[in-house]
Amino acid sequence: MIGQDIHNFASKLWPLNRSLTGEGLRETLYQISKHLPDLNIKSVKSGTKVFDWIVPKEWSVNEAYIIDPNGKKICDFSVNNLHLVGYSIPFVGSVSLNKLKEHLYTLPDQPNAIPYVTSYYKERWGFCLTHDQFKILKDGLYKVVVDTSLFDGELNYGELLIKGKSDKEIFLSTYICHPSMANNELSGPTVVTFIAKWLQEIGETDYSYRIIFIPETIGSITYLSHNYKDMKKKVFAGFNVTCVGDDRAYSYVPSSNGHTISDLIAKHVLKWTDPNFIEYSWLDRGSDERQYCAPGIDLPIASILRTKYSVYPEYHTSLDNLEDVVTPQGLNGGYWAIRKAIEAIERNKKYKVSILGEPQMSKRGLYSTLSIKKNNEEDRLMMNFISLCNGKNSLLEISDRLNVPIWNLYDIVEKLEKISIVVKEG
C-alpha cells in the first residue's frame, strides 16, 4: 500500500520548522527533491512586490521559551514548534503573568491542544500553549526569550515541469508552510510527491504537468504574479492538494466557476470512490484556490480532499498529527483519488463509432450468437457505450450517462479502438 510509503515520508518531514520562509521550508523542499530530482527550487527576494502583496522578510528562530516563576522552562520551541507564534519578533525580558497573558494563545474549548497562530503581517511576539497548562500558571515574574530574527532574505518554492505530448497543462499545487501539522499540511506535499513520481514513471503523458510546492497564500500569489499569463494559456485542469491524509471522509471544494473539467472530474471520481463524499461550495474555500480562481486569474482549479480544513476539531492545533488523524490508509485514499482524477482527465477523449447502425458484434466474437431472454451485462455496457460514441460526448459524459465509473470504460475503449469500431476524435 503506497499510503504507508507516503506516511513514512511525512514522518520524516514532521519535525522541520516550516513557515512562509526560512530554513525549515528549504529543508522540506530538499527532502522532496530526493524523490523528485528534477524539482527546481526557486527563490524570490524579500520586499519583492507580488500583485497587491510584498514578499515578507525571512524568519529564523534560534530558540524561544519561557521560564516560569519556579524556574521551569515552558512553551519551549525546541519541544514543539507550535509553541511560538509564527513570525514572532525578538524579545527578551521579564514580565508579570498579567502582562505575559497578552501574548499567550490557548483554546479553552480544546484544553489539551496547542493552537497554531501566526502573525505574518504585523510585528508582535507570542506563545501558544494548551489551556490546561495555561490554567495552572502562577502569579510572578516570567522570563521570556524569543531569540528570532526577521531579515531581508528570500521566499522559496519548488516547481516541477513534466512535459507531455501536448503543451496543455494539468496543474497541481500544494503547500509547505505549516510546522508540525499532518492533515492540513504534510498530507498535501507528500501525496503530491508520490503523484509526481508516478507521472514520471509512466513516461509520456498526453498532457504536460506543472506541479508546485509553495508557502500558502503568499506563495501562490508570488507564483501567479510571475506565471499567470502563461498559465492562463496552458492550464486547462488542476487541483489544489491539501488535507488528503485522514480516513474519515472524502470532500470536494469547487473552483469559482464550478463547472470546469476539474470540477466535473473531481465530482465523478469522488462519487464513485465514496457515494457519501461531501460537496462543499465555493464559499467554503480556504486555500490557494482563493488565488487561482480570483477574478482575472480564473484558472480551473478545484480541490479533492479527505476531511477539509476548518471543519475537523484537530485543525490548526497540535492534535492534527500523524498518529490519530493522518494514517497510511487515509493517505492511500487521498493518493488514489488524485491519481484517478488525473487518469480520468488523460483518458477523457471523445470517440466516434466508425460504422452506421449497430456493429455486428457476434461475427467479431464480441457478442453471444444465441439470442435468449437475458443479455450479458458486459455486452450491454459495450453496446450502450457504442450507442453514445457520436464524436461529441466525452468519455466522462458517457460514463455519467451510463452511470458507471469512467474507469469501467477504459478496457472497452481499448478493445473497440483496437478493432477500429470506435476512433478518437480531434
Place this chain on the structure above:
Amino acid sequence: MIGQDIHNFASKLWPLNRSLTGEGLRETLYQISKHLPDLNIKSVKSGTKVFDWIVPKEWSVNEAYIIDPNGKKICDFSVNNLHLVGYSIPFVGSVSLNKLKEHLYTLPDQPNAIPYVTSYYKERWGFCLTHDQFKILKDGLYKVVVDTSLFDGELNYGELLIKGKSDKEIFLSTYICHPSMANNELSGPTVVTFIAKWLQEIGETDYSYRIIFIPETIGSITYLSHNYKDMKKKVFAGFNVTCVGDDRAYSYVPSSNGHTISDLIAKHVLKWTDPNFIEYSWLDRGSDERQYCAPGIDLPIASILRTKYSVYPEYHTSLDNLEDVVTPQGLNGGYWAIRKAIEAIERNKKYKVSILGEPQMSKRGLYSTLSIKKNNEEDRLMMNFISLCNGKNSLLEISDRLNVPIWNLYDIVEKLEKISIVVKEG
C-alpha cells in the same frame, strides 16, 4: 411607521365613488396630486379606439335606492356605493319581488357581505346586497330608483415622470377604479403615492421612473395604446402594485416571461422579507400585468403583493375594508417590499475587483492581522464578495450566490468602492 400615514391617506380616499370613469376617479387623482404636485392628470375621450377596445362612456350617479313594500329605503347608494352595480343604466319604476330578483346580486356563502359587481360592457342595471338582507325581502311591489347617466365624457388617469441619470425607466402602475375596497384597491394607489414621494425626496436616481394611476384594464390598455412603443424602448423593470395592504402574507405574481429583472428582484426581496412568501404562476395573474405582458407588448412587469386578489375571502366584497383587512402594519410591509425592490434595482450593478489575486486586506485595516482558527463572519462575507466581483456577476447574482439579502452588501460595496478595490463596470 410610514404605514400609519398611508393608512390615513387611504381613509381619506375611502368614501369616493371610484369607477372606470367619472367624478370619484377625478377626485381620487386630485387627492393624490396633493402629495405629488407634479402628477399630470390626463383625459381620453369616450369612444376613442384603444387597441381592440373602445373607451366607454362616462358614468355618473345621482342617486340609487330601492323602496320596499313597507316604504323602507334599502340598497341605498349613498350609504354604500357597492349597493349599485357599476355602470348601471338609469331606471325608475315599480317591480314585483320576482322581477326585482333578476337585478339583485348576493353571495350566499358570505351572507353578511355585499358583493362588488360591474357591467361595463353591457347595458343593465342592478343592486348588490348582503344575502342576509336578501333572504328577508317580502313579496310585493318595490320602487326602484337608478338615477344615473352614461354620456360621452372622458376617461382620466394620472401620470408622474421622474427623471433620473439614465433614460432607462422603472415603471409602476396601480389602479383607482374600485369603490370602497381596501386591499384590492386603496392599498395600491396609496402605497405608490408614498413610494413616489420617497423617490422625489432622495433626489437624482440612476434610473427614470414612470408611475401611473389608472382605471384597471381599460386604463392600462388606453395608456399602452398611446405609449407602448416608447415604453418598449425604455422600461426595463417595473411592478403592478395592488393588494399591498393586509398583513397576512407576502406574494409574487411573475411576468409572462418569468425571468425578467423584475421577477428576480421581486423573488429576492420577498424571500428575504418572508421566507414563506407565496409564489404564484402567470396563470394566477389577474390585474394589469395581463396587458403589460401581453404578446407584442412584453414589458418586464411583475407583482409584489401582500395577500393576492381572488384568494382571500373578503376580495370583491364590502368586507375588504380598512379596519379588518388593511392595516397600518400591512401597508408598511407592502411599502417596504416595493421600496426595497426599487433600491435593489438601483443598486444592482456589476463590479470588478481591480487587483489580481486576493487584495491584502490587513494592510488596509480591513482584516485581522492575527491568523487564528476562526475567521470573522463579516471579513468572510467581504472576501466572498470580492471573490465574485469579476465584472460579469450582478450584485443580485452575487447576493444570491452568497445567500444573503442584497442589502447586506450595500455597505461592503461602498467601502470597497471608496478604496478602489472594486470598480463599477459599464
Place this chain on the structure above:
Amino acid sequence: MIGQDIHNFASKLWPLNRSLTGEGLRETLYQISKHLPDLNIKSVKSGTKVFDWIVPKEWSVNEAYIIDPNGKKICDFSVNNLHLVGYSIPFVGSVSLNKLKEHLYTLPDQPNAIPYVTSYYKERWGFCLTHDQFKILKDGLYKVVVDTSLFDGELNYGELLIKGKSDKEIFLSTYICHPSMANNELSGPTVVTFIAKWLQEIGETDYSYRIIFIPETIGSITYLSHNYKDMKKKVFAGFNVTCVGDDRAYSYVPSSNGHTISDLIAKHVLKWTDPNFIEYSWLDRGSDERQYCAPGIDLPIASILRTKYSVYPEYHTSLDNLEDVVTPQGLNGGYWAIRKAIEAIERNKKYKVSILGEPQMSKRGLYSTLSIKKNNEEDRLMMNFISLCNGKNSLLEISDRLNVPIWNLYDIVEKLEKISIVVKEG
C-alpha cells in the same frame, strides 16, 4: 372499440411462422396489405451487404419434431412454432438424451413456458420446451427431425408512404419477425395497420408518413442502408411501435437524444393518458431505435409502449399470448396513445395573437359581460392560452405551461383562428 378489431386481426396473424425471412413473414405482409392496399412489399437478396451486416439466407421449415424413446412425438413445430430454435439448420438422426440436451432450451424459473430462442448468425439446431416437460424426459435414444432449409432467397418488408401537404415525414416502424408472440410482436404491426388505415381515411395530413413493417434489427439496418440519407432530410418525428397490446402499464423509451419532438410529444401524451406511466432511459432500449438513433443516423425516434419488452415475465416465451397478456382493451389503449401522439404532432403549431393587449372577448360573445367574483374555468383557459400566443411557443409548450392535455386546446385554437384572434405562424 377499435381494440377488438385489432385483436381479431392479431388472432389471424398468430399461427403464421414469422422469422427474419421466409414464407410466414411474406404471408404476414400479405394479410396486412389486405387492410392497406398501397403497401409496397419489397425484397432484398440474401448476401446483400447492409452497413456492417449481411442479409442472411432465407429459412424454411418443412417439419421439425423429436420422437422420444417411447415413440411419442414431442417438441412438434406444427403444434407450436416456438419449439424449434429460429434458423435451425437441417438435422436428422438419433441421439442419446445427454447429447440431445445440448440442443434443448428451457426456462427453469418459468417451468410451464416454452422459451423463444434464435440463432441467426451461427449455424446450429435446437428445440425449446417447457422445463416441466424437460424434467420428465427419460434416458434412451431420441429421433430428431429438423427438416429445414437455408438458401439464398430474400428478406422482405412492407413500406407504406402517405403523402401530406409537406414533405416533412413522420416515421412509424414495427416488426414482424417473431413467431407466436403477442405483446412483443403482434401488437405492433396490428396497431400500426389500424393507425395507417386511420391516416388514409382522414385524407390530407399536414405531414407525410413513412410506415414500415420489417424484421427487427436486420430489417431496420437494411431499410436504413437504402434510405437513411433521404430520411435524415425528411423525418422530423416518429415512433418505433412495439409492445402496445397489454393493459398493465404505459411506458416510454426515449430517443438517444432524449429531447426530440417525438420525446416531448410521447411524454406529454402518456402523462395525460396515465400519470403513472413508466419513463425508461435510453439504456433500457432494445428494439429498432437502436438503429434509428445510432450515431450518424440520429433520427428522432422514441417509443410509446404499454408494458415494455424485457420487463414482463411472459416476454419471449409462449406465455406472451393473445388471451392472458394482450387484450382488446390493451390494444385499444396502445392504438389511442399512438394516434393522440400523431394528432398532437400534426396540431403542434405556433400561434400569434393578432391584437395588442387582451382582446375584448365580451363584445364577441366569448366572455361574461358581468364581472363577478369568480371567473368561468373555460374563459380562463382561453385567456391563458391567448396570453401565451406570442408566435414563439408551440401548442405543446403552451399546453405544458397551462398544465392541460394538448387536446384540450384544439377547440379553443379553432374558435380563435376562425375569428382571427390568433393566426398560425410560419
